[in-house]
Amino acid sequence: MPVTLDYNGKTVFITGGGRGIGLAITTAFARAGATIIITYTSKDPKEVVSQLSEEYKVPIHVYHCPGENTERVNEVIDLASREVGEVDVVVPNAGVSLWRDCVDMSDSELDWIMKTNLYAPMTLCRGFARHWLGMSTAVKSSEDPGKPPVGEKLNLNKRILCVSSISGIVNMNPQRQVAYNVSKAGLTMACKSLAGEWAKYGITINSISPGYVATDMIKDPPPGEGREWADKWRKDTPVDRFADASEIGRMVVLMCSSESSSFMTGHDLVIDGGFTTY
Numbered sequence: 001m002p003v004t005l006d007y008n009g010k011t012v013f014i015t016g017g018g019r020g021i022g023l024a025i026t027t028a029f030a031r032a033g034a035t036i037i038i039t040y041t042s043k044d045p046k047e048v049v050s051q052l053s054e055e056y057k058v059p060i061h062v063y064h065c066p067g068e069n070t071e072r073v074n075e076v077i078d079l080a081s082r083e084v085g086e087v088d089v090v091v092p093n094a095g096v097s098l099w100r101d102c103v104d105m106s107d108s109e110l111d112w113i114m115k116t117n118l119y120a121p122m123t124l125c126r127g128f129a130r131h132w133l134g135m136s137t138a139v140k141s142s143e144d145p146g147k148p149p150v151g152e153k154l155n156l157n158k159r160i161l162c163v164s165s166i167s168g169i170v171n172m173n174p175q176r177q178v179a180y181n182v183s184k185a186g187l188t189m190a191c192k193s194l195a196g197e198w199a200k201y202g203i204t205i206n207s208i209s210p211g212y213v214a215t216d217m218i219k220d221p222p223p224g225e226g227r228e229w230a231d232k233w234r235k236d237t238p239v240d241r242f243a244d245a246s247e248i249g250r251m252v253v254l255m256c257s258s259e260s261s262s263f264m265t266g267h268d269l270v271i272d273g274g275f276t277t278y
């Protein structure tokens, strides 16, 4: 029997789905027939995704949604669920990097990395879990956060897959990027923690940790010492190249499939051309 990945009738929500790895994830889900919702913050990807939408004959909806703006995130969860349909798969992908020695790093830089890479995916996951459980998407008061349904075990049959990084596992070199590394280690751990919390609702949550992927994120090392970074990164990758974003996109689609991943939760999948084997 051929193995097929068929997302017809499924709706997928991807943050930062219009560029880089996010666009590759959008493309892979579009090929698999999903209805897609993507968010962006700085570059409106409507033109790019309308071509994809035409090519694969799937609807792709775009929302402006800065991940650090929790109010807007909650609003978009409600809005998109109403306008497009209930979401089956959530892929918190958006992220930012910062090459900076800790001694030189300002509070606002640290805040920016943590808010975008760690808090934003966590608040997005919380918003979706609450929405799926029939609660208000926002936690309106810490004294009275609302109550999920009690009693029988639920099977919401939802999938969450966060895009983390091997930087949450090993210290990348020669660049200094402590904030990024910590944000990704935190994100991988958040997925493991939530897998335990939400298994009873039928929500699985996993992460994927790519090595170096050829996107805007790594294309401009700083002038001077940064000139040699890309050579070192490639040399430290046994397959002697960076990933193409499509290789990450296709794996994400496999990891979210209700057929192939129903018993997988709390797992972090490393996809790094062998980088972490050395």
Ligand SMILES: NC(=O)c1ccc[n+]([C@@H]2O[C@H](COP(=O)([O-])OP(=O)(O)OC[C@H]3O[C@@H](n4cnc5c(N)ncnc54)[C@H](OP(=O)(O)O)[C@@H]3O)[C@@H](O)[C@H]2O)c1
Binding pocket: 015, 016, 017, 018, 019, 020, 021, 022, 039, 040, 041, 042, 043, 044, 065, 066, 067, 068, 093, 094, 095, 096, 116, 163, 164, 165, 166, 209, 210, 211, 212, 213, 214, 215, 216, 217, 218
């Ligand atoms: N490239 C790598 O080598 C690599 C390796 C491991 C993990 N990753 C992770 O993979 C994910 C995607 O990275 P990439 O390489 O594709 O980077 P990228 O090409 O720089 O794209 C970043 C994406 O994140 C979105 N984004 C940034 N800040 C945001 C914010 N505050 N709110 C909402 N969206 C925001 C951007 O939206 P706009 O287009 O609107 O700016 C864009 O879609 C990130 O989580 C990154 O940490 C990357």
